[in-house]
Each structure stands twice: as structure tokens, then as C-alpha cells.
Amino acid sequence: xxxxxxxxxxxxxxxxxxxxxxxxxxxxxxxxxxxxxxxxxxxxxxxxxxxxxxxxxxxxxxxxxxxxxxxxxxxxxxxxxxxxxxxxxxxxxxxxxxxxxxxxxxxxxxxxxxxxxxxxxxxxxxxxxxxxxxxxxxxxxxxxxxxxxxxxxxxxxxxxxx
Numbered sequence: 775x776x777x778x779x780x781x782x783x784x785x786x787x788x789x790x791x792x793x794x795x796x797x798x799x800x801x802x803x804x805x806x807x808x809x810x811x812x813x814x815x816x817x818x819x820x821x822x823x824x825x826x827x828x829x830x831x832x833x834x835x836x837x838x839x840x841x842x843x844x845x846x847x848x849x850x851x852x853x854x855x856x857x858x859x860x861x862x863x864x865x866x867x868x869x870x871x872x873x874x875x876x877x878x879x880x881x882x883x884x885x886x887x888x889x890x891x892x893x894x895x896x897x898x899x900x901x902x903x904x905x906x907x908x909x910x911x912x913x914x915x916x917x918x919x920x921x922x923x924x925x926x927x928x929x930x931x932x933x934x935x936x
Contacts, residue, residue: 789854789870790877790908794884796849797904804888804904805832806846810856811903814867820856822847822863855907871909876918878910879933883920886935896923896931 796803809828813820826843833839847865850856858865872878885904886894894902899910914933916923922934 787870787872790872790881792853793850793855793907794881797881798884798887801888802829802833802842803846803849805829806843807850807888807904807906809903810850810867811906814906815903818867820865820867822865867907869909870907873911875911875913875915879914879918879921881905881908881910882914882933883918883935886921886933891935893932893934896933899933 793807797807798804806825806829809825810820813824813828822844825847826840829843830836830839833842847856847858851858851865855868855870856865857868872881882894882899885902886892888904896914899905914921914923920936922936924932924934926932
């Protein structure tokens with residue numbers, strides 16, 4: 775189990791753990807997190823109506839998709855990775871520092887599980903759309919319960935899922 779990362783005011787920040795669990799276990803949430811991360815690339819704001827359009831391209835144009843986008847945006851707001859007024863379709867990203875190396879490894883592993891991938895280039899991690907709200911420490915352990923870190927030829931840093 776990853777240690778709790780330190781949030782604002784020294785309080786324990788469970789947001790990365792909750793977010794990681796949802797990424798790894800809920801495909802719709804993972805796809806939405808990718809859509810949010812992609813939409814936020816140029817700014818810190820995203821519109822729920824735009825997310826509905828993006829998600830309907832993959833999941834279909836059903837009322838359930840619209841309701842699921844709305845519910846998952848509300849969940850992201852509740853976790854604290856997005857901020858917005860309850861009646862507004864506009865949300866802004868909330869940046870969260872993840873200083874604990876084990877928690878950072880956990881989040882990377884959750885991304886790999888959500889993508890059904892065995893590894894990721896370490897240089898791609900900071901730009902991973904699913905992790906739009908998290909600034910991860912670069913001090914990822916060589917071996918964690920979920921992930922291994924190694925260097926390949928040409929100093930290519932790789933994280934492998936265990």
C-alpha cells in the first residue's frame with residue numbers, strides 16, 4: 775500500500791490513491807481522464823459539454839454517456855483534481871504535488887493497468903493525459919510493489935508493470 779502523499783497544509787492527500795483506483799478499475803473513468811487531460815493541454819479549463827462530445831465518439835451518443843460524464847466530472851471535483859461550481863459546466867484543473875515516491879509509482883502503475891500496457895517510457899510520464907492533475911516526484915523507486923524502473927540503451931528510462 776502506498777504511503778500517503780503530503781498535500782496542502784501538511785494534511786494527508788488521498789486524492790492520488792482514489793484517482794488511481796478509479797483509473798485502474800473503471801474504463802469509462804480512465805477514458806474520461808484521458809479526455810480531460812487532452813482538453814486541458816493548452817489551458818487549465820475544460821467544459822463538460824466538450825467532454826460529452828469527446829466521450830460520445832468512443833462510447834456512443836447515448837443518454838447514459840452524458841449522465842456518466844457528468845457524474846464522473848462531479849467525482850473528479852469531489853476528489854479535488856477538478857474545481858467548478860455545481861451549476862457550471864466549466865471546470866479548472868487543480869494541480870497536486872505527489873512527493874511520495876511509492877504513491878507516484880502507484881499512479882504510473884494505475885495508468886498502465888488502465889491502458890492494458892506493460893510499460894511506459896519514463897520521459898512520457900509527465901505528459902501522460904490521465905495524470906493531468908498530478909506533479910509526480912522524479913524519485914520513483916527502482917522496485918515498488920507495482921512497478922520496476924530501469925534504464926535501457928541510450929539512457930531510455932522505462933517503467934514496467936509487475
